[in-house]
Every structure is written in structure tokens, then in C-alpha cells.
Amino acid sequence: MVENEATPCQTDRPKGPTSPRERRHEAILDAAEALFMDQGYDRTSLAEIVRRSGGSLATLYELFGNKQGLLHAIAVRWRDETMQGRVNQVEAPDASAVDILMGFVRREIGLWQSPRTVALLRMLVSEGLRDRDFALQTYRDLHLPFIAEVSALFSEWAATGKAAIDDPEAAAHLFLSTISGDMMLNRLFGVEDGMLDEAQIRWRLQPFFSHFRIA
Structure with a gap:
């Protein structure tokens, strides 16, 4: 059971007219998510x-x-x-590459502090352990699009001389592993005092910034 939060469909989803089928689709998802969060998927x-x-x-x-x-x-x-579009959200016109990545880090920390995020990922992991096909589908549909987004950003920086990244996809995996690994494990296991803050993550990323000449 998770703490009470504003339902994302009430706050984050774009407003606008929808068809009866779309409204039915969303109503079922809203009901399912509320029940899964309240009493468990199983x-x-x-x-x-x-x-x-x-x-x-x-x-x-x-x-x-x-x-x-x-x-x-x-x-x-x-x-x-x-998650989509979270990486390259420039907060100022003159933001540096490091500013962009650290802005993402701040958003990632906030995401992992959400009880909804933790509860949902626990359900996905549990179901994925029972069904390998479901696990692979979850990996393809949740993780790989994010890797693609970061890779595209790194490719752009390499092409424009903002960074010396020879393998953008591998660098994307390394970046996300560096910032998410501890947060994901600590939150999934409920180790609240193991969460990293922005300063700690920045320290961990210094070799990454230096190696790929990201400034």
C-alpha cells in the first residue's frame, strides 16, 4: 500500500476532449492503478x-x-x-551540458522519492520474475526508450563538439547506471538513509564528465 498522492491522471495528463473509447481506456487504467496500489497487484x-x-x-x-x-x-x-523528455529540459538558454545533466539528476531524485514510482516498480519486478516475456517487454518499453533519448542527446553533443563521446549508447547506459543504480535499489528495498543527494551524485559523475569532456 502506498501513501496518498495526487493521481497523475488528474494532474499531469494533458487536458482535452477524448473519445468514449479513450475515456473508457483511462477509467479502467485509473481504477486498476488505484486498486493495485491500495491492495496489491496479486x-x-x-x-x-x-x-x-x-x-x-x-x-x-x-x-x-x-x-x-x-x-x-x-x-x-x-x-x-x-520520464520521456526529462533529459534535455533546458532550464536556462545558456545552460551548459553539465547543467542539463544535473537538472535531470534533480528530476530523477524527485522521481525516486515518489511512493507511486516505488510501488509500481516493485510490482513490475515481481511480475517480471514470474514471466520472462513480461520482463523483456517491460525492459524494452520502459528502459530502452530512455536510453535512446539520452543516446540522441549525447550524439548531438558529440557532433557539435560539446563532448567527446565515441559511443553515445554505451555512455547513456553508463550515465543512467551511475545515477540510478543506488537510488533504485535503496528505494525498492526501503533503505531510506541510503538515498544519494545531488552533491553525492555530482561527485560520482565527475570522472564521467572528465572522460567525455562534458562541461
Whole structure:
């Protein structure tokens, strides 16, 4: 069970008219996520989700396939709301490459402090351990798009002389591993005093900045 938070669909999702099918899709996702967070993925039945969201079990199967499909759809929605476009959010016109990356670090720290993030990733890990295909799909759909985004940024910097990065994809993996590894493990295991702050992460990144001539 997670602490009460504002539901992202109420705060972060772009507003605007949607079709009845899209509204039904979102209503089912909202109900499923709320129940998964409140009583656990394994203890939540599809019948409960339908009762909370309205509609029918047939519609749920049509849109998501099964409960695992629902969990995956919730994860993809979370990715779209919180992660895509987070790397190259320039906070000032004259921001340096280091400023851009440290801005991302601040957003990443905030993300890992979210009970929703931790609860969702615990469910994904648990289900992934039971089903390798689900684990691979989760990796492809949540992690690899983020690697691609960072790689594209590093490729741009290499092409314009802002950094000396010979393998942008490998550098992206290294960057994300450096900043996320400890935070992910500590939060997933509930080790609150093991969380790194921005200064500690900056210290860890100094060899990365130096090696790739990022300034």
C-alpha cells in the first residue's frame, strides 16, 4: 500500500476532449492503478476493477488482454507522464551540458522519492520474475526508450563538439547506471538513509564528465 498522492491522471495528463473509447481506456487504467496500489497487484481481481471503473469485463479484455496487460499499460502511462523528455529540459538558454545533466539528476531524485514510482516498480519486478516475456517487454518499453533519448542527446553533443563521446549508447547506459543504480535499489528495498543527494551524485559523475569532456 502506498501513501496518498495526487493521481497523475488528474494532474499531469494533458487536458482535452477524448473519445468514449479513450475515456473508457483511462477509467479502467485509473481504477486498476488505484486498486493495485491500495491492495496489491496479486490481490486485485479484474471483477473489482470493472466494478470501480464501470463498463464490462469484455471491454477490459478487448482493451488490455488480461491483468498483466493492464499492469503494462499502467507502466507505459507512468513512463510517458514522468520520464520521456526529462533529459534535455533546458532550464536556462545558456545552460551548459553539465547543467542539463544535473537538472535531470534533480528530476530523477524527485522521481525516486515518489511512493507511486516505488510501488509500481516493485510490482513490475515481481511480475517480471514470474514471466520472462513480461520482463523483456517491460525492459524494452520502459528502459530502452530512455536510453535512446539520452543516446540522441549525447550524439548531438558529440557532433557539435560539446563532448567527446565515441559511443553515445554505451555512455547513456553508463550515465543512467551511475545515477540510478543506488537510488533504485535503496528505494525498492526501503533503505531510506541510503538515498544519494545531488552533491553525492555530482561527485560520482565527475570522472564521467572528465572522460567525455562534458562541461
